[in-house]
Amino acid sequence: MTEGAGGAGITTGALARRLGVSPTTVRSWDRRYGIGPAVRADGRHRRWAPRDVAVLEEMCRLTAAGVPPAEAARTALGAPPEPTAPPEPPEPVRAPPPTGEVRAGHRGLARAAVRLDGPALEALLSEAVAEHGPVTAWEELMMPALHAVGRTWESSGDRYVEVEHLLSWHVSTALRRAAVTGRVRHPGAGPVLLACAPAEQHTLPLEALAAGLAERGLPVRMFGAAVPAEALDAAVRRTGPAAVALWAQARSTADHALARHVASTGFGLRGARTAPLVLLAGPGWAGRTPAPGTVRPTGLREALDLLSRRYGDEDGATARAGA
Structure with a gap:
C-alpha cells in the first residue's frame, strides 16, 4: 500500500474502490462500529494508514463470508491481520489472478456483488466504462467477475444465485447505457x-x-x-x-x-x-x-x-x- 505525502495514507474513495464497497459503506462502518482511520488530516478528512486498511480488509472478508457486521467489526478490531499481508479475495468467490490493467479491479467487483452492494456495483462499473470504454471493461472486468460468481454458484449447491442476478443486472445496465450514448457516424446506412x-x-x-x-x-x-x-x-x-x-x-x-x-x-x-x-x-x-x-x-x-x-x-x- 502506497501512502500519501508525509505518510498520511489514502483517501476513503481510493480505499472503497480497492475493496469493492461504496464510500458510504466505509463511512457507515466508521460511524457505527469504529472501523475508521486512526488519524484524520486537518482533523476532518479521513486518511487510511496501512494498519487501518488491514482492519477494513478483515471487515470486508468477514462480512462477505456472512458474518454479521457488528460481530465482524469486533473481530476485525480485536485481531487485525498483518498490514503487510496481501489482500485476500472474499469467500466464497475465488476469482482468478488479475492479468490486465482493468482486470485488476474485478475482485473488488465480485466483493461488492457478494455483499449485494448495488451502489458500489453501479459506481465501479460506471467508472470502468467511462475510463476504459465498454469493450475493455467487458473483457477485463465484467466477464472475470461474472465467471467467478458463476463458478461459486455452481459449486455451492445453488447458493448465491441472488449475487449472480444482481451482478448481471448491473452489468447489463452499464452496457445498455453505453449502447445508447454517442453519435452515429453512418446515419443513412443499414444497421x-x-x-x-x-x-x-x-x-x-x-x-x-x-x-x-x-x-x-x-x-x-x-x-x-x-x-x-x-x-x-x-x-x-x-x-x-x-x-x-x-x-x-x-x-x-x-x-x-x-x-x-x-x-x-x-x-x-x-x-x-x-x-x-x-x-x-x-x-x-x-x-x-x-x-x-x-x-x-x-x-x-x-x-x-x-x-x-x-x-x-x-x-x-x-x-x-x-x-
Whole structure:
C-alpha cells in the first residue's frame, strides 16, 4: 500500500474502490462500529494508514463470508491481520489472478456483488466504462467477475444465485447505457441487427457487442433474447441491415438453417439487391464450417473489426463516438 505525502495514507474513495464497497459503506462502518482511520488530516478528512486498511480488509472478508457486521467489526478490531499481508479475495468467490490493467479491479467487483452492494456495483462499473470504454471493461472486468460468481454458484449447491442476478443486472445496465450514448457516424446506412437464436436466452455478450458498436459510431438495433425466426426475418426485410449478429451460447441453440436463411435474404432495388453479412457469434456455432455469407468471429474485438470494415472503416478502430 502506497501512502500519501508525509505518510498520511489514502483517501476513503481510493480505499472503497480497492475493496469493492461504496464510500458510504466505509463511512457507515466508521460511524457505527469504529472501523475508521486512526488519524484524520486537518482533523476532518479521513486518511487510511496501512494498519487501518488491514482492519477494513478483515471487515470486508468477514462480512462477505456472512458474518454479521457488528460481530465482524469486533473481530476485525480485536485481531487485525498483518498490514503487510496481501489482500485476500472474499469467500466464497475465488476469482482468478488479475492479468490486465482493468482486470485488476474485478475482485473488488465480485466483493461488492457478494455483499449485494448495488451502489458500489453501479459506481465501479460506471467508472470502468467511462475510463476504459465498454469493450475493455467487458473483457477485463465484467466477464472475470461474472465467471467467478458463476463458478461459486455452481459449486455451492445453488447458493448465491441472488449475487449472480444482481451482478448481471448491473452489468447489463452499464452496457445498455453505453449502447445508447454517442453519435452515429453512418446515419443513412443499414444497421447491424443483434439477436439471440430462437432458443437462446443469454444476452450479455450481445449487449457488450452493442456497446462496442455504439462506441465506434455504428448504427445498431438490439432485439435481445430468444428472437423467433419469423420475427428476425421480418426485421431483416424491414430494415435492410448491413449485418446480422446471431448469438448462440450452446450448440443446442445454434440454428444453422436460420443463419443460412438470413444470409440469403435479399433486399433493395431490383438489379441492386444485396444481403446482410451474418456473424455467427458465440461458442454454440463452433464445429461447423460457416456457410456462404456467414462468418464466425473468434471474439468481441474481431466481430467489431469485421463490422467496422463493413461500413468502410478499414482500420477497424475508430475513435469513440462523441469524442
